[in-house]
Amino acid sequence: MKKSTGCSILSNSDKTTKGMIHVLSTSSIANLCKNIQDNFNIPTSIASLFEEIIDVNSTRPTADVVCPCCGGKVHVHDNPVTTLKDMPWIPGKPRILRVRFHRYRCQKCGHTFNENITFKYPGTRVTSRAALWIKILLMHQMTIKAVSDLTGIHWGTVSKIHKEIMDEALKTRSEELRKSGYRPKHLAVDEFAMHKGHTYATCVMDLDMGDILWVGAGRSIAAFTKFFEETDLEYLSEVEAVAMDMNASFNTLVEKYLPHAAIVYDRYHMQAQYGRDVLGAVRLEEARQHKEKADNLKLGITENIAEEQATKAEDSIKEENRLYKEVKQARWTLLCKEETLSDKKAENLKEILKKHENLTVCHTMKEELSDLFELRNPDLAAVEWEKWFKGAEESNIPQLQKFARLKRKRKEGLIAHSAHPITTGKLEGFNNKIKVAKRIGYGYKNDEYFFTLIRYSALPSIRNGTV
Template sequence: MTDNNLDLPFWEGFRVWNFDRRDDGTWISLVPTDTAPMICSGCEQSCSQVHETYWRTIRDMPMLGDSVWLQVNLRRLRCDSCGTRTERVKWLDRHARITQRLAQFVGLWCEKLPVAHVCKLSGLHWETVRKIDRQRLEGKLAELPDAQPIRLVMDEFALFKGHRYATVVLDADTRRVLWVGEGRSREAIRVFFEWLGPARCADIQAVAMDMNTAFDLEVQLHCPNARVVYDLFHVIAKYGREVIDRVRVDEANRLKGDLPMRRVVKRARWLLLRNRSNVPADQQPKLDELLAANEALMTVYIMKASLKELWQAASAWDWRDAWRAWLKMAHDSNIESLQRFAKKLKSYWRGILARVRWPMHTGQLEGINNRIKVMKRMAYGYRDSAFFFLKIKAAYPGNP
């Protein structure tokens, strides 16, 4: 169909010259209107001379379930300042093969849906959608102010199966994800501190983390004024694995002659790892009976509660008294795994004491890590880690 007088507001400066329905969608030919000004795409000044005209095929928003293809007659202008340049079109970016309207539509839905789903909605190729989304994410991050963190939180999350991890760094005050990188070694996280630079590193006062030696050493190397703060949750989780689990297995092996009691001890793992306040009411008698019948399990269970109190000390002096008392009880317990854990914990005392001055934890980042897992499940994983990391940073731009 041909109509030389059809002028629509969708494509400013152009009119419909031809309209055709095909198997692969709707094809619309556009030509410049006689009144449309010719503007240089370089200097954005008005031009009067046309060097040549050419056709470009462009995708636009689907209409009534049909893909829309535009064949646009564009002009290359002779600009006094820029030389030969393509004319500026308000609804089309330079060199673009899709309209700004379609790009905005794709970007909007990429905030809520996986790339594969947006492909079905828009009819665009996966790589095209990902490119649009990447440009949107990079633009969003570029608009953020320069980060000036004072306190940091560092943690890791599983990137792929097979013990492959990534590290996340969070501004503890603004909740902005500053950096995400693959790996958890010193070499992997050193990139963050190099990006932060010596001046901003010197401003860091405290960093919350688990007992990851790589994190600790890099903070000491790059942030001379920072105190490392060890997270209670990770220490208690380590205590559960290395002490409570070990004692439970040892006691189960010792009770080979008492099969009913051995079965109770073997099945009590989650009961022993829980805080007493979180134990269901119907399980409380079972826990009390188990602890009363086994002295070793009673000891390590009580020592776990005492260990948590180190993070509740009101002053450094209170902490020192509680720390010395805990170490002495661990030494006098004659439980090998507990003594071994206490000996290992001695070298981390500064990071535990720092909690008195800096009441920080990695709980903020644990919540973000859970959101990251949801993002991975929604997208059925990401082939491109850098693109995934952009998604994470854009999802947590921080509080104003």
Template sequence: MSCIDDISEFGFWEGFFVAHWERREEVLWIELSGHDDRHLVCDGCGCDCRSVHDTTRRVVRDLPILDAPVLLVVPRCRVACPNCGPKLERLPWLDRHARLTRRLVQSVVRLVSVLPVSQVAAFFALHWSTVKAIDKRHLEATLPPLSAEGLEVLAMDEFALHKGHRYATVVIDPRRKRVLWVGNGNSRTAVRPFFEALGAAGCRRIRAVAMDMNAAFALEVKEHCPYAEIVYDLFHVVSKYGREVIDRVRVDEANRLRDDKPARKVIKSARWLLLRNPENLPGEAAKIRLAELLEANQALMITYVLKDDLREIWRQPSRKMAIKAWNEWIRRALASAVKPLVRFAKRLLPYRDGIISHAKWQINTSILEGFNNKIKVIKRMAYGYRDSEYFFMKIKAAFPGVP
């Protein structure tokens, strides 16, 4: 008992000393008593008080001592405040009406930043909802508000929230690598709250926004950001080219060769060979196989060559050179006589300005692909989130950006 009395003198429970302690079924119960000369402060106005109105006893959880769970029996005083009337006494280690000490709350916050809520709850023997509520309150208090200060460019993308084509939209500052906003849905209505939160003055500061070929995003940016240029991302355009042109031509050519089983099998099994960039081919054998395939099939040769040439538009150092590369690519695509390629080129025409804008604004959504991978890890660690607001706050906390 003397050891516990000594511990109390180190300020673990400022203003109180240990009056009694005992172990009950592996739980350490510590009864505290207030020092007669302690400084009484009103929790409402913060003024000094001289008298106590009344006292109640409250059971409070604290951090374990030597691996033993700790329950404190704390006398909670209501002081006779001259300004507020009867009011709770302010304690530096225990919040108003709290059943957990600040030490325990801070430990929960530190641990839940790296572990799932369920594991932290099990570690501290707390209910899952208690740990979640602690973390959510901490995030609400510490996450910075949305600010347009120094913000000139944005990047927007969507990610899968749940199975069944349910999506959320994330908006980032690509230069500072921080998440600015996350919201449910990927429609115009869904992303509008971001621009409303940014404000009219903030929207006027935006000069460029990188995105995929999402018409809803583009229309909303044009409505709210009058000086912003749309910048379409290379990855999404080339990915669309792979699905709508290369895959379609490969299937058509395989069907044309249905009577030639060996040739058909070669083309049918060449999907990833054709979709890979030349520099990413796995070994010399793959390069030889690709060269033989393209030499034997003219339609695949045309679509493969134009896929690589399409990427060159994003590599131009000036707007003038980007326009030249665009015009040349469109001319060759329309003259190719490969129906899926011609169809894709015509569909791409309305996106011309956004593709060419990349020469001026060297931004893209590739950083968002990395963000999306980490978002998947956050979601997987928790086995999913039922509270979208909490999930979105966890995402923002994971990407605070660089100064």
């Protein structure tokens, strides 16, 4: 066994350290020998303060090998060397195996092939026990970068091993569900941002089990079509309802591939859009009018105006500015349900609505909109939704009329909520996990790996931390 000499002059502490390295290395190599299968031996090793290099040579008799193509006898054609990274005996101190193996040539057909290195993990340049170590670290939710830094193994190799772990877990989960005869009843579909520049992906979740069934790049009809092409439609045969928002055209594909399933438009997207496009727009319009009145009153104050009139105008300006500020800052007061407001804010809301007729109408319609989603009788829901749309269209408030005109086209999906009270909320919450995963990983270059990670993160054992 050989050791590197390092510097020619060593202090006592250096000598002690190198002595410890020699003892630990010898013990570690003995352990390594147990993990290397027959037909390989370790003639030499070099250990330093920074790394350990171990030579591993093949000793397999040629007589034991036959050609995999014709079964003929072979001879050693070459003895190439490959390097493998092994589990280090001290973290941060790489261990490298220089493996010399046989390359054979058939004496009959001329076919050449390499000797199988039994302790090499397939498709990588690491040993099987190093791969096992990486798997254990990854299963404890360590990031790819953290594992790479700890093991000294390239992040690409760690990522490949992680992908295999995830694929195996997803396959096992799929087989468990199919063997149990499980069929999803309620689905949710939504999109999420992947990269800057408006690049999106579409995600489908089983709302009952919490599993992510599919993730695909894009949010177009063509992109979502791949879900139905890549998923066994028999597995989706018992789907009763699919929750989605109204922004995408996902409904057309659900109607085509799952005609038995009801389309349910998400209440929270609907209410959020109402708060932004109707209540918010009308609030800002009212605030703008107060600002314009104040500015016009200022222009009316000249040197020729009587002192009494000037004082009255200044008071009006102050009042208009006060109302402008009050309405401008009332966003959350108007959006919250009245019963959740404090006494002070409830009084403030009452004062605002008293002085702004359009805001009063829009706020009342907002409360009624929320109540419509609490209905559980489809027949009653159909009647009440029609009343709401009619009232909105007769309000003479442009923002409210436009909103009602657009949403009336999707009325059936709104009524369906009464029979299937599901939302995309669970999927929206999971999208936050996706954002965290992107932030931790500083983004992902490989979409396939990222999509697999999303599905893997939704597995019950991973969600609940029971791995």
